[in-house]
Amino acid sequence: MIGDELTTTTPYDRLIADLDAAGARYRLIDHAPEGQTELVSALRGHDVSQAAKCLIVMVKVGKKQTRHVLAVVPGDARLDLQAVKALLDGTYVAFAGKDKAEELAGSVSGTVLPFSYDPRLELVADPSLLGRPELYFNAARLDRSIALATEDYVRLAAPRIAPIAATGEALCR
Known part of the structure; x- marks a missing residue:
């Protein structure tokens, strides 16, 4: 996991410092403020399939344990x-509430x-995301994005790779 030390103040600053250090x-890529994947992909000038869509999910494991996952799909x-x-x-799954998602994501x-x-947030990426040379995502800001070499993303983020993108009847948001 990159960036174990907390030396910067914002998630953006921390990410840039970690990327530079590694x-x-x-x-x-600077652009008009936008957070919707389809719209910001157009502003950045790439196919939406190259965007890393990040969703925070709550998974109940039994009655007493709750885990959170940062799911990354195309x-x-x-x-x-x-x-x-x-x-x-898990025994139950749902999208995390906005407040909890923002707390965990920073x-x-x-x-x-x-x-x-956040150590409470397990990172899982769908393997279909990793077939492109670059990934695009908002840089913890609505007005700036990053195009990151996919190899560097995998090396630095060290996500658990698992098929979590919906296909056919499994479609859900």
């Missing part, structure tokens, strides 16, 4: 909640990074 290949895909539930041997809705800086 020698990651990335570029910044921008043109939907998240298969049942796949996330099965992956964690940024507002629409700017969630595909990196987890």
Whole structure:
């Protein structure tokens, strides 16, 4: 996991410092403020399938344990909640509430990074996301995005790779 130390004040500053320290290949893209994947992909000038859509999910495991997952899927895909539930041997799954999601992500809705800086947030990425040379995502800001080399994303974020994108009847948001 990158960035174990808390030396910067914002998630954006922390991410940039971590990327620079690790020698990651990335570029910044400034654009009008936007948090919806389809709209911001158009502003950035790339196919929506290259966007890293980040969703925070709550999974109940039994009656007493709750886990949270930062699920990352291609921008043109939907998240298969049942796949996330099965992956964690859960008994119940739902999207996390906005307040909890923003607390765990450290940024507002629409700017969630595909990196987890909170030990309570398990990072899971769909393998279909990793077939492109670059991933695009909002940089914990509505007005700036990052295009990051996919190899560097996998190396630095170290996500658990599992099929969590919905297909066919499993479509859900």
